[in-house]
Amino acid sequence: MKKGIAILGSTGSIGTQALEVIENYPDKFDLQVITANRNADLLITQAIKHQPNTVVIVDESKFEQVRTALWEHDIHVYAGEEALAQVVEGNEIHTVLTALVGYAGLKPTLRAIEAKKTIALANKETLVVAGELVTKMARENGVNIYPVDSEHSAIFQCLVGDFENKIEKIYLTASGGPFRGYTKDQLAAVTKAQALKHPNWEMGAKITIDSASLMNKGLEVIEAKWLFNLRPDQIDTIVHPQSIVHSLVQFEDGSMKAQMGLPDMKLPIQYALTYPERYKTDFPRFNFMDYPQLTFEKADADTFKNLGLAYKAMEMEGTAACTLNAANEVSVQAFLEEKISFLAIADINEAVLNEAPNILKPVYEDYVKTDNVAREKAWELVKKFNK
Ligand SMILES: NC(=O)C1=CN([C@@H]2O[C@H](COP(=O)(O)OP(=O)(O)OC[C@H]3O[C@@H](n4cnc5c(N)ncnc54)[C@H](OP(=O)(O)O)[C@@H]3O)[C@@H](O)[C@H]2O)C=CC1
Ligand SMILES: CC(=O)[C@@H](O)[C@H](O)COP(=O)(O)O
Numbered sequence: 001m002k003k004g005i006a007i008l009g010s011t012g013s014i015g016t017q018a019l020e021v022i023e024n025y026p027d028k029f030d031l032q033v034i035t036a037n038r039n040a041d042l043l044i045t046q047a048i049k050h051q052p053n054t055v056v057i058v059d060e061s062k063f064e065q066v067r068t069a070l071w072e073h074d075i076h077v078y079a080g081e082e083a084l085a086q087v088v089e090g091n092e093i094h095t096v097l098t099a100l101v102g103y104a105g106l107k108p109t110l111r112a113i114e115a116k117k118t119i120a121l122a123n124k125e126t127l128v129v130a131g132e133l134v135t136k137m138a139r140e141n142g143v144n145i146y147p148v149d150s151e152h153s154a155i156f157q158c159l160v161g162d163f164e165n166k167i168e169k170i171y172l173t174a175s176g177g178p179f180r181g182y183t184k185d186q187l188a189a190v191t192k193a194q195a196l197k198h199p200n201w202e203m204g205a206k207i208t209i210d211s212a213s214l215m216n217k218g219l220e221v222i223e224a225k226w227l228f229n230l231r232p233d234q235i236d237t238i239v240h241p242q243s244i245v246h247s248l249v250q251f252e253d254g255s256m257k258a259q260m261g262l263p264d265m266k267l268p269i270q271y272a273l274t275y276p277e278r279y280k281t282d283f284p285r286f287n288f289m290d291y292p293q294l295t296f297e298k299a300d301a302d303t304f305k306n307l308g309l310a311y312k313a314m315e316m317e318g319t320a321a322c323t324l325n326a327a328n329e330v331s332v333q334a335f336l337e338e339k340i341s342f343l344a345i346a347d348i349n350e351a352v353l354n355e356a357p358n359i360l361k362p363v364y365e366d367y368v369k370t371d372n373v374a375r376e377k378a379w380e381l382v383k384k385f386n387k
């Protein structure tokens, strides 16, 4: 039987690559739902080409455009945030790939878990914001969350065959981003264009800036805590500029396993959709002679404060990571709008994390409130830091 798939965020970097994966196996996957925030043109093109059952455009002002374009294609069209959350409940859907960016992923992911759908999770912010609630609900509903993020897919792949054995620690590899080796003085002058040039991966703007500021690795540390049920002291990071070793697990006996391959997100996307099977691909293969040296170095957490802030938020528990995530979404947006400097991103994140109240044992409404409060505070600081 074909597996019914919903892709939330089909117009993004992960979403478009997921469509390529699904297209390669027409006898295995049945595309049920695709969604976009505002990019109606691409959503329409994708719908006509891939023929899903349903599309959602979150921006309601684009509804008429999408509905008219898909009128004669027998595709259901909905608009708005609530539609995005509802659409994951469809009976024909087996797996929901959360490929949308930011806090907006939380609500539809929770709804998908309640509807007992398997989750292929790219949207790391969902676990950063509300990992405790999301993993609790997944356990209660018997739902599996399979990681798409390359590092977490690597850890998961290393654990296959070893689920019963104890992890001593994990190492998440980090490319170091475009500013690896920069001093604080050098960072003070970097531009948006430079920050958007990731050395190894082509990704959406938000995660690319997060990679440049090492916040991506910080978010991934928190994501790993929830995915693999680890203590903070079991999660380490190591800079590996080639992005070939995608991450490593060290077991209690001292043995280490690593997962390697060329940097190509189609592989972890596909594995999350096909686990426990591996389907044959024609993706380019790794050639040792192209990489005679794989190197490793310590992350510079003094210069790139965000990494330490993520560890701090993780140790604070409660809603602290939700606060940090909201501050970071605002500061990254402000940087992309060229309102603040690169260094102000971490300064704003730090100030908001230190000032916001931390609600322990949060329920869903506490995350909503925390996200709002932190965003408001962060926007105030953007005005202060305006360059
Ligand atoms: N790109 C990558 O290689 C990797 C990404 N990830 C994670 O995957 C997620 C997606 O990243 P990426 O594909 O790069 O992001 P993109 O910015 O490329 O795509 C984001 C997608 O989400 C949609 N979207 C944006 N905002 C909203 C919103 N408020 N409500 C609903 N939909 C929204 C966008 O729609 P529209 O096009 O209309 O704006 C688009 O479809 C992120 O959480 C990221 O951290 C993890 C590992 C690697
Ligand atoms: C492809 C992927 O998973 C990204 O999260 C990637 O890891 C970003 O690279 P950095 O290691 O530079 O954050």
Ligand SMILES: [Mn+2]
Pocket: 149, 150, 151, 220
């Ligand atoms: Mn990653």
